[in-house]
Amino acid sequence: MKNVSVLIGGKAGDGINSAGALVAQLLNHIGYNIYLYFDYPSLIRGGHNFAIIRGSEQSIGTCWKTLDFLLALNRETLEQHRDNCSSDTAIIFNADLVKSAGQGIPVKEILTDEHAPAIMGNSAIIGGFAKAAGIEWDVVEGVFKSYIPKGVELNLKVAKRAYNQLETVHPVSKGSRSPCPLLTGNEAIGLGMVNGGLDVYVSYPMTPSSSLLHFLAEQKEKFGIMVVHPENEIAVILMALGLAYTGKRSAVGTSGGGFCLMTEGLSLAGMAELPLTLVVSQRTGPSTGLPTYTGQSDLHFVLHAGQGEYPRLIVAPGDAVEALYWSAVAMNMAWKFQVPAFILSDKTLSEGTYSVDPAAVSDVRGADSPRWAGTAPYFRYADVPSGVSPLAFPGTKDAVIKVNSYAHDEAGITIEDAHTVGQMTEKRLRKGELLTEEMRGYTGVNVSGMHDASTALFCWGSTKGVCNEIAALLGLRVVQPVVLSPFPTEQLKKAIAGVRSLISVEENATAQLAALAERHGIIADEKILRYDGRPFLPDDLLVKVKEMMI
């Protein structure tokens, strides 16, 4: 299998993320599938930022430790990533700031000669990299023209200088894949929701969900959506519910801390039976934790958040393709059953970049609640057998539409009598049963790797990528539930049939998926956990899984 791995590092403010994106496009355009991991501390200037861009002929979602190329914009990059280098690693560096073996680029001199601003220094490094990797100049020119918004010609001149100066030391052969769209997990979630009929996105900035807010705000005219950034997450969720009341498909996005503030609104959604889609992108907790690092420790929080009992959907996509698909499904299910639907992501998925086959933008089955037939009086909470009352929205002739956070009768008027309270509780729970039934029609558990292997890696969310890679090497099965509520017990039992050793691989300290599965009678035999904010490295996971297999 052809593989190539490139790290570009510098200090915060050096534009590492956009430089990384250009490197990713170069590899995309020579025929590779891409995964980009971006690592940055929670600050604006200074600090060490790096992006690892990996190209592979297979679909990927993780990066190995050893690099083929190290692009160092500063000395710290070299110092921090010495361990990632082998004797074959080609090191390319800014010769003004770094002394090293490898090929240096006189960035300052090039910029001065070309009368280019300092910000174009990265183009010199990328040009140098392209030459070192033997990437044809045409490819560089094409990628720059497509992805550099301003001053393309000058950037190209700067890149060309470095391209001409360096030697091809580590030729990267062309892959077989035609270039395809590169999307971050958050962008994929946004596009999925738009496909699912999103009308309004409401969000307060919080890493790692903020880039979804930025993306949708930037594209709102194109998609015909409204994007609102209110005073706090409490307002965010209440606004989303007010919008749903008027018939607008709304979604909110946040991370754990912001979701804490949303729980009273979540419970209101449950009681008032207002459709709502929630994107919760996990980072390292508890509390402020590590704002810009990953984690999978909010599964049980999302599962149980909000007082009272009411059904909810939780999906946890494992990569951008899944995010695109499941985000549309989540929005449709929210409206079909008038329940909260969660898209549970994490920093690795939200801010990682993946190759997305355009064919993956399948038409998702549009789904909705029945509409009121128009015979007054209207009962917002009509106790129909399905539990899903027909909807009408304010402004509808002759409909008095009353939604209520209190226990209420079919008309939405507050009640306290025991009979009606019980009746309406059962009505809400019937929607849950119907949702469970509906989700049986979806592939809620992905199985990959060796389907008949007796050892299976049991994972959810972005760890799918690293598990797939290890499973391919060791001949294991990977079992990845995407739907986490209602829990797909039957599908999961089928998926682990014949498994003698089920190893849960999770980025939390208490094996939350394993605990959830155990409640449904499925026991994980072993647990491999990481909870330091960093995603599993395949190198480390390989060693740990091997130990367990002895």
Next chain:
Amino acid sequence: MTGRQIITDAQNTWCPGCGNFSIQHTLKNILTEREEAGKSLDDVVLVSGIGCHAKIADYLNINSFYSIHGRTIPVATAIKLGNPRLTVICCSGDGDSYAEGLDHLIFAAKRNIDITVIIHDNRVYGLTTGQYTPTSPLGFKGKSTPSGTAEYPFNPVELMLASGASYVARGYTKNMNLLHNLISEGIAHRGFAFIDVLQICATFFPAADYYTPRVYELSDHDRTNFESACKKAREWDYNSDSPIALGTFFQRSLPCFDDTMTVHGIEPKDRQQAVRDLLLTRS
């Protein structure tokens, strides 16, 4: 719907003498007038929080969103954003919008969202049986402050002026003619309308004997003049003994949030095309 029965059959549980009856009656009259003027009540939405005031959502037979404590305003804001053709009236309490949800009140004024906020300001928590609120006078002895509060009230009228509200008024439940005018004006005002209503709580803060001799209606007051609005607003600080002005302190015309935020939705098929087009720009 025409000739609608405006009061529902829900059993009314306000105490005898509660000022909420005056507010409900005023709204009922305003809704009746609206209907008589040929405007449909189907386009009116009432949003309430939690507290004695909020029961009005059960009692008025119009579209309503009986929300949670302190959160009336974000819901009302979003309903207006979701469908700008709707008339959105937001009934809220002083505990609701001055304590639990103060942030939302300030932001709604700042945004100039076209909703009408009526604060049932009885200056006490009624439904939770008598604790102080942000507008209770210094030294108020409530169940959570048996030896008297140690904090001054704030002045909501002054606060709303400072926050950029484009219509600011104060009413009193024992002056129903004026209350009718203020709420009607508030609804007609294009932008954020705020009406603090001194509401009698018959059980926990029966302040009529205090208010009635002190209140007076603003006259010879230029409501377009911000400085004189501030001056009038500061005359009574909800604590010291002074005349209490009722009426419209301030009104001005400003762009509305719901206008600025308006988007042109696109057809589902165009949306899918837009998604595909976006993907093309990334490959």
